Amino acid sequence: MNTIKVRNIEIGVGKPKIIVPIVGTSHEEIIREAKSFKEIPLDVVEWRVDWFEHSQDWNAVETLLKDLRLVLANTPILMTFRTSKEGGKKAIDIKDYIALNVNAAKSGLVDLVDVELFSGNNVVQTIIEQAHACGVKVVVSNHDFVQTPAKSDIVNRLRMMQDLDADIPKIAVMPKNMKDVLTLLAATEEMVNDYADRPIITMSMGTMGIISRLAGESFGSSMTFGAAQTASAPGQMDVADLNDVLNAIHQAI
Structure with missing residues (x-):
């Protein structure tokens, strides 16, 4: 399997890489949370832009x-607008969804974007x-x-993402x-x-699914999510x- 290199993080080898989400609503709250990450064991920060109060104002x-890039320095940033139909905070017009992700990639400020399958x-x-x-990686989710x-069905969806040339296919189920x-x-x-030629991310959500967030190195999920202040999905453990x-x-392995 090929690995994916994002800044100084190699995804798809060794223990699963830890993604910590930021789900603040205001500029100040988001930057304050990012500053609190300095002593936290993480590999990638996911900014959940759908929580941001000005998420559809590109200038904002x-x-x-x-500011996030200045605070996080060389830590990879994954920008995600999770739509309401897949558990996010709000809906978005598809043209705005495309523009947001493309503009983020062109800005040079993010390392990965998330696109819903x-x-x-x-x-x-x-x-x-x-x-x-633009040299930006894509998680298709x-x-x-x-x-x-x-x-x-789970395997077929992951294979579809791979066929679309996702850098990292991702699926989360309840x-x-x-x-x-x-x-x-x-x-x-x-x-x-049997099929993957690149890293994948999978998880079973909620308290019953917690084991799936821990067993990636054994079963093959290359990344997992941990909560620093506020979880972005049910079942996320404290990152430490x-x-x-x-x-x-x-x-042990």
């Missing part, structure tokens, strides 16, 4: 990104092409907050029982061993505790 977004193939391909032209699809968690883990193992567990598993 760019100004905040400039079910935005449509043309939308995904447009953003990927524009981002890649899908989130199901209602259920866990069949294993074949379990109704522990068998659903096993379904997600089995789909991860199948994708990694998460790092301790990942280190223990990595040493």
Whole structure:
């Protein structure tokens, strides 16, 4: 499997890399949270721009990104507008969604952008092409907050993301029982061993799915999310505790 290099982080080798989200609403709140990350064990910061009160004002977004880059220095930044249909804070017109992601890539201030698979193939391909032209990596994602699809459906969605040239395919699903968690883990193992030629991210959400956020090195998920102040999805552990567990598993392996 090929790895992905983002600044000084190599994704797809060793223990899963830790992503910590920022979900503040104001410029001041977001920058204050970013400053608190200096002593936190993390690899990538995800800015959830859909939480930002001026998320559809590019000038405000760019100004905040400039300040965020200054504070985070060489830490990779993943910018994500999670739409309401996939668990985000708000809806967005598809033209604005494309423009936001393309402008972010062109700004040189972000290292990765997140694009939702079910935005449509043309939308995904447009953003990927524009981002890649700027040297920015793309996470293509899908989130199901209602259920866990069949294993074949999970694998097929990940393969579709890979076929669209996502740098990192990502899927997050909601379990109704522990068998659903096993379904997600089995789909991860199948994708990694039979189809993937690049890193993937998978997780089962909620408290039942916590094990999936810890077992990436065994099953094949290359990154995981930990919460510093506010979780961006159900089931995210405290980042310090998460790092301790990942280190223990990595040493044992």
